[in-house]
């Protein structure tokens with residue numbers, strides 16, 4: 001198989017999967033009586049039309065980058081973290097607490113503390129699953145998913161109870177949300193008049209750091225080795241349990257930080273639904289980005305576009321909100337299948353067979369081959 | 378269901394297969410007739426496994442075709458090859474470890490898969506039939522992970538025969554077998570040729586001469602020679618294979634033994650099945666000495682090696698490395714104390730398959746001063762190290778950045794050997810170090826082990842090859858049922874004596 005074929009193969013698979021996604025989505029849209037073509041146009045082009053759209057794409061990309069980076073560290077280390085959603089919520093609780101209960105500090109001190117608190121909260125939440133896995137062999141997929149449920153309940157509890165905005169109690173409306181954070185705990189806006197905040201810079205810098213960490217440091221080497229072949233890592237003297245826990249904590253810290261950044265950069269108070277599924281989309285972004293920072297950043301921007309586009313469709317095309325989620329799902333499914341397919345040499349080989357690559361006319365018989373001097377008798 | 382038609386002739390014509398950067402098979406043609414045994418030999422990375430994978434439909438050739446009984450065959454996958462009656466026992470076994478032998482066989486027998494029921498009883502019957510007919514004893518209820526490599530080999534053979542294979546491909550079937558098991562296998566295969574044709578891949582020319590009618594030698598993906606085994610001596614064949622005469626070096630046994638490096642006393646270790654695999658084992662090893670451990674596999678060799686490397690819990694007893702107690706210490710601490718280890722299972726224990734060759738070459742030392750500063754890896758040094766070792770150990774790969782898992786079996790072994798020998802350990806535990814190596818590479822590794830010995834490294838050589846043990850060791854200890862039953866000085870160790878001791882018979 002040659003380079004040309006590989007390129008052709010890649011193009012075919014991506015084109016086929018994109019077509020499949022579009023077809024799947026179109027069927028659903030037509031079934032609910034919507035204008036399929038218009039919807040696609042809105043999703044893919046409307047967000048790109050003005051500064052508002054462009055900045056909002058990036059606003060959504062920031063938490064996705066941060067979470068996906070953490071997921072990449074965990075997956076590369078051989079532990080599957082499905083709990084970013086819960087870790088993000090744990091991070092938001094911790095960051096809100098830090099911002100509300102450490103008053104009077106200057107911004108240069110408070111903001112870093114708040115962000116660190118978020119990372120710490122997420123890290124501790126993830127540590128539970130990591131320790132359970134390393135010490136007791138508890139399946140991490142199970143434990144992280146369960147911890148998501150627990151975190152969701154805690155989150156609601158804090159917003160309705162200890163952290164609720166006193167104003168809400170006074171006016172009696174009782175919306176479950178925290179008071180507004182002090183200004184010293186806000187991330188600055190990058191472009192005035194938009195919601196784009198300096199969290200973007202944090203995310204990009206961390207993407208570079210994660211790359212350096214995984215591929216240039218000894219700890220990163222250990223984590224990748226433990227993830228790629230646990231037994232060989234053990235034989236080479238790597239303390240696999242320790243690095244499994246470490247990877248999980250790092251992963252959770254990224255999710256917690258994503259929560260803190262979303263909190264201090266966008267909403268500036270803890271509200272319900274603040275995580276808006278980023279914890280799950282982040283996993284898809286990480287896989288789509290090939291578990292590599294250089295892939296994750298563009299993947300996150302692309303998913304930011306999809307999410308925003310879907311929001312806009314909801315408004316301008318009158319497609320029901322849930323249908324938008326279905327669309328996203330179809331796109332994600334198609335993309336991830338395409339990725340798996342691209343990475344599978346046997347599948348590629350099979351396709352080559354289907355396409356019947358031209359064969360060089362081989363020697364007809366063994367005797368001919370012998371006559372050509374291929375064989376000595 | 379496989380067709381029951383006999384395979385009268387099977388031809389490969391002009392098979393060519395290119396991997397990124399390597400031409401693995403270059404216009405290879407060969408033919409096997411009914412009841413014939415063809416030996417396929419060649420250096421590590423010559424393309425033997427790739428060629429057979431093509432015959433099994435696992436890879437598609439870039440060019441060339443397969444002709445069976447005069448008709449062109451197209452195999453889209455292994456199941457098509459099975460259907461045509463071709464079965465292969467792979468170099469790395471294809472068994473599911475946490476399933477029983479019966480389940481593993483049933484897995485491949487599609488006709489036993491009913492919608493709500495897997496017909497294990499039929500599978501069991503089929504296994505009983507095959508093992509009866511070919512005298513291949515297997516325990517159908519044992520879990521694969523509990524079996525020794527030799528036993529797994531037998532299971533693979535039974536499985537393939539259960540699928541109804543009438544054309545057998547055996548990719549280095551003897552590399553993990555004891556000499557007795559090898560002899561038995563060869564006898565068995567000879568009997569089977571009444572019904573079967575065989576392609577037999579091996580690096581041991583003695584076996585090739587004992588079993589095969591014809592031999593085809595591959596060199597760098599091309600057919601280099603094709604002839605009858607009778608007409609050539611093993612030496613000739615070896616020379617044709619490697620391009621030079623092969624002379625395995627011998628230990629001259631002079632002025633061995635400096636200070637004591639390793640002392641093991643009353644060691645008790647449990648095996649995977651919870652039994653006491655080592656039951657009060659003692660041994661001692663000096664600097665500049667090679668101590669051979671001879672024994673039938675499953676007598677505690679694996680557990681001994683693992684315990685020495687800190688990978689298995691020691692129940693009681695002590696292990697002293699240069700006077701320092703290392704029993705139950707962490708693997709890292711033991712490595713740092715000067716222990717080198719060449720493990721048995723190269724694919725999961727010796728290398729990280731998805732890592733590049735250069736990363737695997739520093740798998741133990743990436744955090745040392747040489748390869749890192751302030752916990753940042755020094756990539757240039759890692760590259761240099763890889764280039765140097767690739768050169769020195771003749772690792773055949775298109776580049777040191779390719780993944781180690783894509784190397785040929787023998788070249789993977791060379792990567793591990795290169796890493797462990799170059800680290801300069803004080804004590805080196807080598808478990809079957811030349812398993813799967815071609816003759817040239819074996820010669821080289823033996824020379825390397827002797828060179829390390831001369832430099833004062835203490836080497837514990839665990840092997841089933843009596844030839845290898847007798848050539849290299851200063852002393853040979855026989856392991857039987859978890860204890861050292863006897864230690865012989867090299868000159869007094871004869872094949873016969875070792876054989877008796879390994880079988881647990883009293884020494885005369």
Ligand SMILES: Nc1ncnc2c1ncn2[C@@H]1O[C@H](COP(=O)(O)OP(=O)(O)OP(=O)(O)O)[C@@H](O)[C@H]1O
Pocket residue numbers: 396397399400401419420421422423424425426427428468773774783784785786787788813815
């Ligand atoms: N999947 C693969 N991807 C890339 N290169 C490969 C792959 N499989 C084999 N090769 C390369 O093809 C060549 C032939 O390998 P092959 O496994 O056929 O050798 P072999 O003759 O079986 O050697 P050995 O005696 O060591 O088992 C080697 O250079 C190997 O690195």
Ligand SMILES: [Mg+2]
Pocket residue numbers: 425426427468548785786787
């Ligand atoms: Mg091979």
